Amino acid sequence: MKNILKLGFTLAAYATVACVSLAFVYNVTAPAIERVKQEKAGAGMKIVFEQADSFVPVQNFERDSANPIAINALYTAEKGGKVLGAVVEAAGPTYDKATMLIGLDLNRTITGIQFLSLTDTPGFGQRANEPEFLNRFKNLNAEKTLEAGKDFDGLSGATITTKGVTNIVNYAVWVAGNYLAANHGGKAGSGAAPAAPKKAAAFDFESAFAELFPAKEGSSAPSYTEIPGMQAKTVHKIRIDNMWSVSSDGKTIGIMAAATGASYHGTASVLTAVDMERNIIGARITDLNDTPNIGQRALEEDFYNQFAGKSADANLLVKDGLDALSGATITSASIADIVKVSAVEAASQAAARGGKAAPAGSGEYALNGLQMEE
Incomplete structure (x- = not known):
């Protein structure tokens, strides 16, 4: 018992010394750091407004x-x-x-x-x-x-x-x-403040469908029909939750696949659409609970829009040109893999309905996986 108490007092003493030392270092260095920041800001102001003294x-x-x-x-x-x-x-x-x-x-x-x-x-x-x-x-x-x-x-x-x-x-x-x-007599502007950046949010199914297959003038409104037997199919650890064929003017114009896969925290769900030529129309994230302001930024359109226009047969790899989110490589890679698997599966259904046939070897493709450091 005495040894335990002695060890406890020793650890407490070390902790106290460490805290005091850190506080001392901070008090010594903080003014210098602040001075450097002020000097950098002062030099920067002279650059952005050269005429001022x-x-x-x-x-x-x-x-x-x-x-x-x-x-x-x-x-x-x-x-x-x-x-x-x-x-x-x-x-x-x-x-x-x-x-x-x-x-x-x-x-x-x-x-x-x-x-x-x-x-x-x-x-x-x-x-x-x-x-x-x-x-x-x-x-x-x-x-x-x-x-x-x-x-x-x-x-x-x-x-x-x-x-x-x-x-x-x-x-x-x-x-x-x-x-x-x-x-100071400056020129008046438009008056209204710039719109604050909107907080990105996951899509519900109907709003995602409306963005992926918007109505076009002169054509009937796109409609979707569930494809039987596509529920809960697992491909490369990605679960295909459901698939739909999309029609307009009496003909199939694309396929949608809803899929779920592992992400940095839990899972992510994505609705991916392809056209009849095996091109990705787009992807919309329908569920994601990741790190706020880091992985959760995958909900922003600038991230998910980068999938649009790519071939379902193209690699979607972080190490090969995919614009991954800074500090959220795993989230980026996970969503890319969900989109890739969904696109290949959807393109297969498109081919079965008169769409472009799959090229040789399209069933074998590279994925990012989750073996990355965040």
């Missing part, structure tokens, strides 16, 4: 409480004491997350953008930090909400990053523009 913090400015993007700081950009515009430090979700500086002049023209931090996928989203992309925002008029593909070119292969950066910029210039208009 000083940046003065603003304490009171309008925010949109419904927007998940955080405005960390707002500064007036000044030269010789005259306000030329503003610089905003804003943070929000991209493919992972980013903290940015955005400059705006009194005419609501963007003077520049810069990243203070960006944790997106190397080789994909990290390209947003290159001058070629950053300069696409420079001199853009921000009176109205900016759109990738319309007002500037997005990043090829990194649509989620592009959308996230655009959301941050739009909200930041709205905050800065309103402040400048109200306090």
Whole structure:
């Protein structure tokens, strides 16, 4: 008993010393870390607003409480004491997350953008930090909400990053523009705050069907019919829950397969559709309970839309070009495998109804599996 008490006191003493040491190290290093952050922000502000010679913090400015993007700081950009515009430090979700500086002049023209931090996928989203992309925002008029593909070119292969950066910029210039208009004679904008990024949610069956097979003018509304004998069929550990043939104007136009497979936490269910030429029309996630803000981002359209247009016979591998979610490789790989198996099975049913026949060897294909580190 004495030995146990002695051991307990010894461990408690070690723990106390460790905690005190950590607190001491933090107190010593925290000011230095903060100083480096401030120096980086100061240098960044000079980049995004080259004409200014000083940046003065603003304490009171309008925010949109419904927007998940955080405005960390707002500064007036000044030269010789005259306000030329503003610089905003804003943070929000991209493919992972980013903290940015955005400059705006009194005419609501963007003077520049810069990243203070960006944790997106190397080789994909990290390209947003290159001058070629950053300069696409420079001199853009921000009176109205900016759109990738319309007002500037997005990043090829990194649509989620592009959308996230655009959301941050739009909200930041709205905050800065309103402040400048109200306090320094800046140009008025459209008035309405940019729409807050919607929280992605799983589809119910009918809404998924409507997106995968939308009604077309001049044709009868698509309808679906359950295919007998397809319930609870297991292929490569993926359970095919059900399958339906889809018809319009009296002929089959595609096949849908509902399937469930293992994910990072529990299971994921996906509704996958193929056309009669063995092409994936699309995939919609109908159930997913994964890590919030990580694996759960698979519910966002920029992730699941990447399956559309691919052949049912093509590999859907994370290591071979599939744009996996940053920090959620297992979730990405799991859903890709569910889509792949579903597409092959659906294409087989399409072929049985007059669709394109399967190429030789199509029954043997590679899957990601779950042997990956998250």
